[in-house]
Amino acid sequence: xxxxxxxxxxxxxxxxxxxxxxxxxxxxxxxxxxxxxxxxxxxxxxxxxxxxxxxxxxxxxxxxxxxxxxxxxxxxxxxxxxxxxxxxxxxxxxxxxxxxxxxxxxxxxxxxxxxxxxxxxxxxxxxxxxxxxxxxxxxxxxxxxxxxxxxxxxxxxxxxxxxxxxxxxxxxxxxxxxxxxxxxxxxxxxxxxxxxxxxxxxxxxxxxxxxxxxxxxxxxxxxxxxxxxxxxxxxxxxxxxxxxxxxxxxxxxxxxxx
Numbered sequence: 001x002x003x004x005x006x007x008x009x010x011x012x013x014x015x016x017x018x019x020x021x022x023x024x025x026x027x028x029x030x031x032x033x034x035x036x037x038x039x040x041x042x043x044x045x046x047x048x049x050x051x052x053x054x055x056x057x058x059x060x061x062x063x064x065x066x067x068x069x070x071x072x073x074x075x076x077x078x079x080x081x082x083x084x085x086x087x088x089x090x091x092x093x094x095x096x097x098x099x100x101x102x103x104x105x106x107x108x109x110x111x112x113x114x115x116x117x118x119x120x121x122x123x124x125x126x127x128x129x130x131x132x133x134x135x136x137x138x139x140x141x142x143x144x145x146x147x148x149x150x151x152x153x154x155x156x157x158x159x160x161x162x163x164x165x166x167x168x169x170x171x172x173x174x175x176x177x178x179x180x181x182x183x184x185x186x187x188x189x190x191x192x193x194x195x196x197x198x199x200x201x202x203x204x205x206x207x208x209x210x211x212x213x214x215x216x217x218x219x220x221x222x223x224x225x226x227x228x229x230x231x232x233x234x235x236x237x238x239x240x241x242x243x244x245x246x247x248x249x250x251x252x253x254x255x256x257x258x
Contacts, residue, residue, distance in 0.1 A: 006034030006035050007211060007229055007230070007233075008066065008210060008211070009212075009215045011036050011037060012042050015215050019059060027059070029215045029225075030060055031060060032227075033063060033213065035064045036060060036066070038065065038068065039076070040068060040069045041069045046089060049092065049093050051096065053096060064102065067090075067093060074106065074132040094125065099123070103127055104128050104159070108131075110150065126156040126186070128159050129159070130158070130159040131161070133162040136162065137162040137164065137173065138162060139172075140176075143160060146160070158188075159188040161190060161212075162191050163191065164191035164193045164194075167242075168242065170196055170199040173203065177208045178206055181207040188203070189203055190211060201239070202241075213226040214226065224249075231252075232249075
Protein backbone atom coordinates (compact mmCIF):
# COMPACT_ATOMS: atom_id res chain seq x y z
CA UNK A 1 0.00 0.00 0.00
CA UNK A 2 1.31 3.42 -0.95
CA UNK A 3 2.16 5.67 2.00
CA UNK A 4 0.53 9.05 2.46
CA UNK A 5 2.62 12.03 1.32
CA UNK A 6 5.30 12.58 3.90
CA UNK A 7 8.21 14.79 4.79
CA UNK A 8 11.53 13.26 5.70
CA UNK A 9 13.71 15.11 8.18
CA UNK A 10 17.45 14.44 8.18
CA UNK A 11 19.02 13.17 11.41
CA UNK A 12 22.65 14.33 11.64
CA UNK A 13 25.05 14.40 14.60
CA UNK A 14 24.26 18.09 15.10
CA UNK A 15 20.53 17.42 15.15
CA UNK A 16 20.97 14.57 17.65
CA UNK A 17 23.03 16.88 19.85
CA UNK A 18 20.30 19.53 19.76
CA UNK A 19 17.62 16.95 20.54
CA UNK A 20 19.67 15.66 23.49
CA UNK A 21 19.94 19.23 24.76
CA UNK A 22 16.18 19.61 24.57
CA UNK A 23 16.05 22.13 21.73
CA UNK A 24 12.28 22.65 21.52
CA UNK A 25 12.36 24.04 17.98
CA UNK A 26 14.27 21.10 16.52
CA UNK A 27 12.19 18.58 18.47
CA UNK A 28 8.98 20.24 17.27
CA UNK A 29 10.14 20.12 13.65
CA UNK A 30 11.16 16.47 13.94
CA UNK A 31 7.76 15.62 15.41
CA UNK A 32 6.12 17.05 12.29
CA UNK A 33 8.04 14.69 9.99
CA UNK A 34 6.45 11.41 8.93
CA UNK A 35 9.90 10.00 8.16
CA UNK A 36 13.22 10.57 9.91
CA UNK A 37 16.27 9.61 7.88
CA UNK A 38 19.34 8.69 9.90
CA UNK A 39 22.45 9.69 7.97
CA UNK A 40 24.72 7.08 9.49
CA UNK A 41 27.67 8.14 7.34
CA UNK A 42 27.80 11.50 9.13
CA UNK A 43 28.32 9.90 12.56
CA UNK A 44 32.07 9.46 13.07
CA UNK A 45 31.84 6.71 15.69
CA UNK A 46 30.59 3.63 13.86
CA UNK A 47 30.14 1.77 17.13
CA UNK A 48 27.19 4.08 17.87
CA UNK A 49 25.37 3.30 14.63
CA UNK A 50 23.41 0.24 15.86
CA UNK A 51 21.90 2.23 18.74
CA UNK A 52 20.80 5.26 16.71
CA UNK A 53 17.46 3.84 15.56
CA UNK A 54 16.48 3.05 19.14
CA UNK A 55 17.51 6.54 20.22
CA UNK A 56 15.30 8.11 17.57
CA UNK A 57 12.42 5.70 18.21
CA UNK A 58 12.40 6.60 21.92
CA UNK A 59 12.10 10.30 21.06
CA UNK A 60 9.77 10.05 18.06
CA UNK A 61 7.63 6.95 18.40
CA UNK A 62 5.35 7.71 15.44
CA UNK A 63 8.03 8.39 12.84
CA UNK A 64 9.07 5.92 10.17
CA UNK A 65 12.85 5.48 10.38
CA UNK A 66 14.88 5.37 7.17
CA UNK A 67 18.57 4.53 7.32
CA UNK A 68 21.22 5.76 4.89
CA UNK A 69 24.98 5.32 4.51
CA UNK A 70 25.66 7.86 1.79
CA UNK A 71 28.74 7.66 -0.42
CA UNK A 72 31.02 10.65 -0.97
CA UNK A 73 30.07 10.85 -4.63
CA UNK A 74 26.45 11.20 -3.55
CA UNK A 75 27.12 13.96 -1.05
CA UNK A 76 27.94 11.71 1.90
CA UNK A 77 30.98 10.87 4.00
CA UNK A 78 31.47 7.17 3.28
CA UNK A 79 34.50 6.61 0.97
CA UNK A 80 33.47 5.56 -2.53
CA UNK A 81 36.33 3.04 -2.71
CA UNK A 82 34.89 1.24 0.32
CA UNK A 83 31.29 1.16 -0.88
CA UNK A 84 31.02 -2.62 -0.57
CA UNK A 85 32.18 -2.51 3.05
CA UNK A 86 28.93 -0.82 4.01
CA UNK A 87 27.36 -4.27 4.08
CA UNK A 88 29.26 -5.01 7.29
CA UNK A 89 27.88 -1.86 8.87
CA UNK A 90 24.35 -2.63 7.72
CA UNK A 91 24.54 -6.10 9.23
CA UNK A 92 25.51 -4.59 12.58
CA UNK A 93 22.77 -1.95 12.39
CA UNK A 94 20.16 -4.57 11.50
CA UNK A 95 21.23 -6.84 14.37
CA UNK A 96 20.21 -4.24 16.96
CA UNK A 97 16.99 -4.51 19.01
CA UNK A 98 15.49 -1.54 17.16
CA UNK A 99 16.22 -1.14 13.45
CA UNK A 100 15.12 1.18 10.62
CA UNK A 101 11.92 0.18 8.82
CA UNK A 102 13.49 1.33 5.56
CA UNK A 103 17.03 1.58 4.24
CA UNK A 104 18.36 3.44 1.22
CA UNK A 105 20.44 1.54 -1.35
CA UNK A 106 21.75 3.13 -4.55
CA UNK A 107 20.21 1.37 -7.53
CA UNK A 108 23.67 0.75 -9.04
CA UNK A 109 24.35 -1.69 -6.17
CA UNK A 110 21.12 -3.67 -6.42
CA UNK A 111 22.56 -6.53 -8.46
CA UNK A 112 25.70 -6.84 -6.33
CA UNK A 113 23.66 -6.74 -3.12
CA UNK A 114 20.90 -9.12 -4.21
CA UNK A 115 21.48 -11.61 -1.37
CA UNK A 116 21.51 -8.78 1.17
CA UNK A 117 18.23 -7.45 -0.23
CA UNK A 118 16.61 -10.88 0.12
CA UNK A 119 17.78 -11.07 3.73
CA UNK A 120 16.22 -7.66 4.38
CA UNK A 121 12.88 -8.92 3.12
CA UNK A 122 13.00 -11.69 5.75
CA UNK A 123 13.33 -8.97 8.40
CA UNK A 124 10.46 -6.97 6.89
CA UNK A 125 12.86 -4.13 6.16
CA UNK A 126 11.83 -2.22 3.05
CA UNK A 127 14.31 -0.77 0.59
CA UNK A 128 14.20 2.50 -1.29
CA UNK A 129 16.40 2.36 -4.38
CA UNK A 130 18.02 5.73 -4.96
CA UNK A 131 20.19 7.94 -7.11
CA UNK A 132 21.72 11.33 -6.34
CA UNK A 133 23.04 13.38 -9.24
CA UNK A 134 24.82 16.58 -8.22
CA UNK A 135 25.59 17.55 -11.81
CA UNK A 136 22.43 17.36 -13.87
CA UNK A 137 19.03 15.72 -14.35
CA UNK A 138 19.46 12.26 -15.89
CA UNK A 139 17.94 11.28 -19.21
CA UNK A 140 14.61 9.50 -19.45
CA UNK A 141 16.30 6.27 -20.58
CA UNK A 142 18.63 6.38 -17.58
CA UNK A 143 15.76 6.93 -15.17
CA UNK A 144 13.69 4.14 -16.68
CA UNK A 145 16.66 1.79 -16.40
CA UNK A 146 16.85 2.56 -12.68
CA UNK A 147 13.09 2.16 -12.26
CA UNK A 148 12.98 -1.13 -14.14
CA UNK A 149 15.79 -2.68 -12.11
CA UNK A 150 14.16 -1.52 -8.88
CA UNK A 151 10.88 -3.14 -9.93
CA UNK A 152 12.67 -6.31 -11.05
CA UNK A 153 14.18 -6.61 -7.58
CA UNK A 154 10.73 -6.24 -6.04
CA UNK A 155 11.68 -3.21 -3.97
CA UNK A 156 9.08 -0.96 -2.37
CA UNK A 157 10.61 2.46 -2.95
CA UNK A 158 12.42 4.65 -5.44
CA UNK A 159 14.01 8.08 -5.12
CA UNK A 160 15.84 10.34 -7.55
CA UNK A 161 17.39 13.60 -6.37
CA UNK A 162 18.92 15.40 -9.34
CA UNK A 163 20.38 18.86 -9.91
CA UNK A 164 18.48 21.66 -11.58
CA UNK A 165 20.35 24.18 -13.74
CA UNK A 166 17.35 26.32 -14.69
CA UNK A 167 13.78 26.73 -13.54
CA UNK A 168 11.45 24.27 -15.25
CA UNK A 169 13.99 21.57 -16.05
CA UNK A 170 12.45 19.17 -13.55
CA UNK A 171 9.65 18.30 -15.98
CA UNK A 172 11.22 14.95 -16.79
CA UNK A 173 11.01 14.10 -13.08
CA UNK A 174 7.33 15.05 -13.04
CA UNK A 175 6.74 12.78 -16.03
CA UNK A 176 8.49 9.99 -14.12
CA UNK A 177 6.23 10.53 -11.11
CA UNK A 178 3.05 10.43 -13.15
CA UNK A 179 4.08 7.25 -14.94
CA UNK A 180 5.66 5.23 -12.15
CA UNK A 181 4.86 6.52 -8.64
CA UNK A 182 1.77 4.32 -8.30
CA UNK A 183 4.01 1.25 -8.67
CA UNK A 184 5.81 1.95 -5.40
CA UNK A 185 4.97 2.30 -1.73
CA UNK A 186 7.41 5.19 -1.39
CA UNK A 187 8.41 7.42 -4.31
CA UNK A 188 10.39 10.66 -4.46
CA UNK A 189 11.59 12.60 -7.50
CA UNK A 190 12.77 16.18 -7.18
CA UNK A 191 15.52 18.56 -8.21
CA UNK A 192 18.13 20.07 -5.91
CA UNK A 193 19.42 23.62 -6.14
CA UNK A 194 17.69 27.00 -5.95
CA UNK A 195 16.02 26.61 -9.35
CA UNK A 196 14.74 23.19 -8.38
CA UNK A 197 13.40 23.94 -4.92
CA UNK A 198 9.77 24.22 -6.07
CA UNK A 199 9.97 20.61 -7.26
CA UNK A 200 10.33 19.48 -3.66
CA UNK A 201 6.74 20.61 -3.16
CA UNK A 202 5.16 20.33 -6.60
CA UNK A 203 6.32 16.71 -6.98
CA UNK A 204 3.95 15.78 -4.16
CA UNK A 205 1.03 17.29 -6.08
CA UNK A 206 1.73 14.94 -8.96
CA UNK A 207 1.83 11.67 -7.05
CA UNK A 208 5.19 11.47 -5.28
CA UNK A 209 4.90 10.85 -1.55
CA UNK A 210 8.44 11.56 -0.36
CA UNK A 211 10.23 14.87 -0.03
CA UNK A 212 12.90 16.13 2.32
CA UNK A 213 12.91 19.04 4.74
CA UNK A 214 15.53 20.65 6.92
CA UNK A 215 15.50 20.36 10.71
CA UNK A 216 18.28 22.94 10.87
CA UNK A 217 20.89 23.91 8.30
CA UNK A 218 20.10 22.52 4.84
CA UNK A 219 21.75 19.16 4.14
CA UNK A 220 21.27 19.42 0.37
CA UNK A 221 21.14 22.43 -2.00
CA UNK A 222 17.71 24.05 -2.10
CA UNK A 223 16.30 22.10 0.83
CA UNK A 224 13.43 23.92 2.53
CA UNK A 225 12.56 24.04 6.22
CA UNK A 226 9.93 21.75 7.72
CA UNK A 227 7.62 24.67 8.46
CA UNK A 228 7.86 26.05 4.92
CA UNK A 229 7.17 22.62 3.47
CA UNK A 230 4.17 22.04 5.72
CA UNK A 231 2.73 25.45 4.99
CA UNK A 232 3.07 24.73 1.28
CA UNK A 233 1.40 21.34 1.64
CA UNK A 234 -1.54 22.96 3.40
CA UNK A 235 -1.98 25.16 0.33
CA UNK A 236 -1.11 22.48 -2.22
CA UNK A 237 -4.58 22.53 -3.77
CA UNK A 238 -3.85 26.10 -4.89
CA UNK A 239 -0.67 25.14 -6.75
CA UNK A 240 -1.74 24.40 -10.30
CA UNK A 241 1.81 24.68 -11.60
CA UNK A 242 5.44 24.71 -10.55
CA UNK A 243 5.43 28.48 -11.10
CA UNK A 244 2.68 28.84 -8.50
CA UNK A 245 4.85 27.01 -5.99
CA UNK A 246 7.86 29.20 -6.80
CA UNK A 247 5.76 32.34 -6.33
CA UNK A 248 4.72 31.03 -2.91
CA UNK A 249 8.37 30.45 -2.00
CA UNK A 250 9.34 33.94 -3.11
CA UNK A 251 6.76 35.35 -0.72
CA UNK A 252 8.27 33.20 2.03
CA UNK A 253 11.73 34.53 1.14
CA UNK A 254 10.53 38.10 1.66
CA UNK A 255 8.86 37.15 4.93
CA UNK A 256 12.09 35.59 6.27
CA UNK A 257 14.17 38.59 5.20
CA UNK A 258 11.80 41.00 6.90
